[in-house]
Amino acid sequence: MAAWETVIGLETHVQLRTATKMFCGCSAAFGAPPNTNVCPVCLGLPGALPAANEQGIKLAVRAALALGCTVHARSLFARKNYFYPDLPKGYQISQFEQPLSTGGALSFLSPDRGIATATIARLHLEEDAGKSLHDRFARYTAVDLNRCGVPLVEIVTGPDFRSPQEARAYLQTLKQVLEYAGVSDCDMEKGSLRVDANVSVRRPGQATLGTKTEVKNINSFAYVEKALLAERDRQVALLEGGGTVVQHTMLYDSKNNAVRPQRLKEESHDYRYFPDPDLPPLVLSPEFIAEQQAQLPELPAAKRERFVAQYGLSVTDAAVLTAERVVADYYESVARAGAEHKAAANWVMGEVLADAKDHGERLRVQAPALAQLIALVKGGTLSHQAAKRVFTEVAERGGDPRTVAEALGLVQVADTGVLAGWVTDVLGAHAGEVNRYRNGETKLMQFFVGQVMKASRGKADPKLTQKVLEEKLAS
């Protein structure tokens, strides 16, 4: 197997987050009853005409800029002609010659090569088709045209990935960037991010590409790697058996984790693209493009670098905190509320993300509350253990951390008189350890502190406890 190099290029369709469809005023919302979000335009009724959605254009331009593409001042809508029951006009409005944008790049962390760059050959606007439901009625295909005309961008990379794992890593980065840019929710389960892959294999060092196949029907992130592995293995087995790869469209079957060739009948051979005469060329002024650039938030890579510089975090921590925009924003709110940066990072990466994971990705503790909690730990009022309990309590029932800690009786005891009592009890119960300590085994201090914490049920102030212990053991 090592004797083959895999080459993968991806075509990703991403649904733009608009309220209405690309060429009519129908709702673009997911999940409405079949054929309810439709009108003469998206139904392709005789005489109906498209009118481009400005918000769709804005989001597409932002997506292009977020991926470092050159947005062209003039681009053309084109018709892609083919017959299919879920395509009511008999053509899809897309872009072909003169697309919206070209020549971008996206850096991502390759599991094989470290930081790698995928070239974005083009990003263009198009409308979605409807949905054919083959399993709804026996012997009939049902067609739902709600999705028809929903705005998409198609993002085409070069043949830049060298393994299925790498392709997946790119996709995750792409999703992250587009979510950040606010252009899409990139939800693969709802179909708002769909990916087709061109796959070929060749001998390492070979300059030309092998014959490629296109793999379609990859409908979840989990299947990206599996589908590409299946196709790569199929091609390698074919070549090693003395066969040749035939250029073909392959469909991934997730149930059997296998790829099968698409039936010839399902394939369209010639889309007969030509400029759509119903839509004038899309002309974008430099001001419009600059406005969209200004609308873009700081993107993950830049944010990561800034977190390292501004908050003194490690690259790894910064990467975790900036993986999602809401989390990054949350971290910054905590830091802005006065929390110590490293401690805040640990809290967010630990308790906060774990809690969010169990509670529908909600960040349940307000940033100022977390900052206060961190300050209570730092000031010695709460032990770390106690603070975790307060966190959970605040997450569940809300409230101010200090009040909650007091109500729960978790505020640390810093009264040396009270501490001395626990210390005396502990030392009395562990005479052997006391002797060993006095004979130089000073690392037993941690043991004694732990025992005092246990005896106090977490309420003893650890620093003060250590001081009292040192005094008692020295005497």
Add this chain to the structure above:
Amino acid sequence: MSEASEALTSGRAAADRIVKVKRLNACLTPPKELRSSLIRQAQAAHPSGVLYGMPVAVKDNICTLEFTTSCGSKILEGYRSPYEATAVTKLKAAGALIAGKTNCDEFGMGSSTEHSAYGRTLHPGDKNRVAGGSSGGSAALVAAGAAPAALGSETGGSVRQPASFCGVVGIKPTYGRVSRWGLVAFGSSLDQIGVVGRSVHDAARVLSVISGRDPKDSTCEDRDPLRLPTVPESLQGFVIGIPKEYFPPDLDPGVRRACDRAIRLLKELGAAVRDVSLPHTSYAVPTYYIVAPAEASSNLARYDGARYGPRFDGSADVRSLYRHTRGEGFGPEVRRRILIGTYVLSSGYYDAYYRKAQQVRGLIAQDFRHVFDRGVDLLFTPTTPTPAFKAGEKTADPVSMYLSDIFTVTANLAGLPALSLPLGRIKGLPIGGQFIGQAFLEDEMLEAAYALERVVPAGEEV
């Protein structure tokens, strides 16, 4: 008489005038439906509208809520649009009555109305001759005096050519002057709703009402509706170009005489007449027969029997549904153009045909710009190379049929406004002359037409 009974009377009278010329097969709407609808519409019409009570018939490829919209095709037999064309909405808002749907070549593809699935329209003056096309029903109805005006549509001359044949006025506005929303597409970059009228004024006032911006059509210009000019005293100051390519040596002598007489009258009205050249004119018909079918092949892809219109079902297989519906639902001329269009857009042929045709189209438009840039205001030409031909004369030879649009397709390719008005008769048959104007300067074109119309003896032999 009360307002209600007055409306009843006027609605019924409008219907009766149309039903009376039923033998022409110009109106596709059944008499009973037409009558009840016109009475209803007359009762509901806006009395303050500038077209209050005026019956305007509408070509069958323009969507109306009132009647079916079959585009002269079997594939849309009985189709009722759930929405109406912007032009129709504007007519109704101005108080006009939608006076039935007029016969046409299927989807506007033809020059004689012989390619209608509902039978040909007869020429009002000679039942053995064609009314022209594709808006033959609109022209015949107006020429027969059954309606003062009708909407037609143009892709390559489909309003002006039948207007010339039938002896009425036909206007094709600048591309983008009238919204195409609700006009069933044939060649989207060429299509434009036009008007047939008894007189320049009847046609112009309908055009003025239906013109103007419409956000639903992205190719419709963001402009106010056309303002009608007044009838000028003279044409002093007008420079009218006579393009030599429109007067070939083999031009029908009658047509030449009619044009010569009109040019003399234009001079007498004070216009300066100048010989000009539009050198790429001979490429116009071949260019048109690449661009229009290419767009048509895509525009007509939606008629597959899956969602609306009749189904011609062979089996449960979707490919077979497409094949039968499209094979049996479309007539031979539509099928021919879909095939041509599919061919010229195919990969490997696109550059040689479609791209080349678009380049030539650019040159044709440039020809006009050059002439207009040199001080010419308007062009004057024959509308058609001959008067109305005999039914069946050209159906066997598509190319000879295509050539009847030789003087009209250029305005569509260049997106310019053009108008045909009657110049006289040749052996009893009307013949029209054409003005071609500058983009969005319909008012100048109308002024010249008003002036010529007043002096030309249109009813006389030339």
